[in-house]
Amino acid sequence: MHIQIDEISRDFGATAALTPVSLNIPSGALVALLGPSGSGKTTLLRILGGLEYPSSGRVLFDGQDATGLSVQERRAGFVFQSYALFRHMTVFENIAYGLRARPRAQRPPRPEIARRVTKLLELIQLPGIGDRYPSQLSGGQRQRVALARALAIEPRMLLLDEPFGALDARVRKELRQGLRDIHDETGLTTVFVTHDQEEAMELADLVVVMSMGRIEQIGKPTDIRARPATEFVRGFIGA
Amino acid sequence: MSDATNLRAFRAPTDEAPLARWLLIGFAALALAILVFAPLIVIFAEALSKGWSAALSSLNNRDALAAIRLTLLVAAIAVPVNVVFGIAAAWFITRFDFRGKAFLITLIDLPFSVSPVVAGLCIVLLFGANTVIGSWLVAMGFPIVFALPGIVLATIFVTFPFVARELIPVMIEQGRAEEEAALTLGASGWHMFFTVTLPNIRWALLYGVLLCNARAMGEFGAVAVVSGKIRGQTTTMPVMIEMFYNEYLSVAAFSMAALLAFLALVTLLLKTLLEQRHAAGLSASRKSH
Numbered sequence A: 001m002h003i004q005i006d007e008i009s010r011d012f013g014a015t016a017a018l019t020p021v022s023l024n025i026p027s028g029a030l031v032a033l034l035g036p037s038g039s040g041k042t043t044l045l046r047i048l049g050g051l052e053y054p055s056s057g058r059v060l061f062d063g064q065d066a067t068g069l070s071v072q073e074r075r076a077g078f079v080f081q082s083y084a085l086f087r088h089m090t091v092f093e094n095i096a097y098g099l100r101a102r103p104r105a106q107r108p109p110r111p112e113i114a115r116r117v118t119k120l121l122e123l124i125q126l127p128g129i130g131d132r133y134p135s136q137l138s139g140g141q142r143q144r145v146a147l148a149r150a151l152a153i154e155p156r157m158l159l160l161d162e163p164f165g166a167l168d169a170r171v172r173k174e175l176r177q178g179l180r181d182i183h184d185e186t187g188l189t190t191v192f193v194t195h196d197q198e199e200a201m202e203l204a205d206l207v208v209v210m211s212m213g214r215i216e217q218i219g220k221p222t223d224i225r226a227r228p229a230t231e232f233v234r235g236f237i238g239a
Numbered sequence B: 001m002s003d004a005t006n007l008r009a010f011r012a013p014t015d016e017a018p019l020a021r022w023l024l025i026g027f028a029a030l031a032l033a034i035l036v037f038a039p040l041i042v043i044f045a046e047a048l049s050k051g052w053s054a055a056l057s058s059l060n061n062r063d064a065l066a067a068i069r070l071t072l073l074v075a076a077i078a079v080p081v082n083v084v085f086g087i088a089a090a091w092f093i094t095r096f097d098f099r100g101k102a103f104l105i106t107l108i109d110l111p112f113s114v115s116p117v118v119a120g121l122c123i124v125l126l127f128g129a130n131t132v133i134g135s136w137l138v139a140m141g142f143p144i145v146f147a148l149p150g151i152v153l154a155t156i157f158v159t160f161p162f163v164a165r166e167l168i169p170v171m172i173e174q175g176r177a178e179e180e181a182a183l184t185l186g187a188s189g190w191h192m193f194f195t196v197t198l199p200n201i202r203w204a205l206l207y208g209v210l211l212c213n214a215r216a217m218g219e220f221g222a223v224a225v226v227s228g229k230i231r232g233q234t235t236t237m238p239v240m241i242e243m244f245y246n247e248y249l250s251v252a253a254f255s256m257a258a259l260l261a262f263l264a265l266v267t268l269l270l271k272t273l274l275e276q277r278h279a280a281g282l283s284a285s286r287k288s289h
C-alpha cells in the first residue's frame, strides 16, 4: 500500500514532537525511520498506525484520506518496542487473537485459524512453540512471535517500533535478515523505527533521517552515505 | 576443605543477625496473637459458652434472620456497584491524561479519611425527611434515610476506595501496550477490555472485591447513623450485634459476631483456594516483562 504523510504535526502541550513533516512511501517499500532519542520516530509511527492523532495534517493510504480512520480500520500490523505480547495467553492464542477478534461473519472457522497459526509459526521458524507462554520465550523468540501476531490479521502495512532494540548483536543480525525475507515474501509496505544507523542502512530501501521532530533527509542508503544533506546527518551517520 | 566453614560464615547482606531476626519474628507473632487470634478465639468461645444449640437458637429468630438477610443484600448491591465504579475510576485515571488527576485520586481516598459517622450524617442531612429532597422522596414512596437505600448508599461510600485503590497501581505498572496491541489487531474496545485488560487485573480485582465485601458486611458507624436502627427492618448484622450486646444478650451478640467473622474467614479461604488453583497460570503471566 502506498502511504503519503502530508504536513503532519503533533504537539504534546508545549513540546512539538513533530513539526510539519511530509513523506511519500511507495507501495512495497521497506523504510527506516532513523534518528536519535526524542526525534519523533515513535510518534510518527503511532500516527500511521492510528494509535495517536496528528495535531494537523493528513495521512493518505493509496491516495485516500485515512486521517480519520480508527486503529481497527487501518489494519496495520504493529510490532511494539517491548513486543506487548498478551502474557496470559499462549503463543498460539496470541497469534490467533486478531482472527478471533473479528466479527462472527468474517471470522475464519476454527480449523482454518489453527492452520494459519501453524503456517505463521513455520514462517517465523518456531514451529511447535504454540503451547508456551510469552514468559517462557527468549527475547528474540518473543520478537518473532510479535511479528507473527501482526502478520496474522493480513495487514495492509507493517509498522515496527525498534523491533531489534533489546537484543544482542548476533540475534539482531539474524532477525534483520528474517524481517527482510518476510518483507520480500509478503510484499507489505513496511516502516520500522531504529536509532542504529548501520541497521537502517543495511536493511532499508529508503532511509528517513529525523531530528527534533523534523525530517533531515530522505534517500536510499547509498545516497545518504554519499551525500548527507545536512551537518546533522553527516554527524549522525558518522560519514 | 575450608569451604564448608566459609559457607557457614557467609551471610547475605540483607540478612539480619540471628538475634535481631528472632526478636522481630517474635514481636510480629505476639502482635498477631494479641490483635488477631485472641479476639477471634474470644468471640467463638463466648458464642459457644452455652453450647451449640443455644448459639444457633439465639440466631434463629425473626430479628436476627432479618439482620443477616439485610447484610447479605446490602453487600450484594454495594460490591457490584463498587466493582463497576472502581474499574471505571482506575481506568480513567491510568489511561487518560487530564488536569485535576491528583485531585481525583485524593477524592477517591476521601472515604478513608472521613469518619464513617460523618459520612452517615451527611446522607441524613442531604436526604432526611425534613429536607427538601428527602420529603419529596418520602412523598414519592421512596425514603432513603432509615431505609435500605440509605444503608446501601452509606456502604457504597465507605467501601468505594477498595477496588479502585487495588487496581490503580496494577494498571499503571501494566501500561497501555498490550491494550494497544489488541486494538491494532482489530479488537473493539469492549473485546479488548474483556480479553486483555480484565485478565491482567483479575487478581487485584479479586483482592479488591474481597476487601470491599468484608468492609461492606462489617460497616457499623455510617450504617448505624442512616439506618435509624429499626429492629428487624434496618438493622444490619453489626448494628444488631451492638443491640444484642446492650441488652445483655451476650450469647446472641457473640453468635452473630462469630457468624460475621466466619463470613470474613470464608472469603479469605476462597481467595487462598483460588490463588492455589491458578498458581501456575499466575506465575507464568507475572514472570514476563
Ligand SMILES: Nc1ncnc2c1ncn2[C@@H]1O[C@H](COP(=O)(O)OP(=O)(O)OP(=O)(O)O)[C@@H](O)[C@H]1O
Pocket (backbone or CB within 6 Å): A012, A015, A016, A017, A035, A036, A037, A038, A039, A040, A041, A042, A043, A044, A195
Ligand atoms: N504521550 C506523550 N506526552 C508528552 N510528550 C510526549 C508523549 N509522547 C512523546 N512525547 C514527546 O515527544 C517527543 C518525541 O517522542 P518520540 O517517542 O516520538 O521519540 P522517539 O524518536 O521515538 O525516541 P526514542 O528513540 O527514545 O524512542 C519527545 O520529546 C517526547 O518527550
Ligand SMILES: [Mg+2]
Pocket (backbone or CB within 6 Å): A041, A042, A043, A161
Ligand atoms: Mg521511540
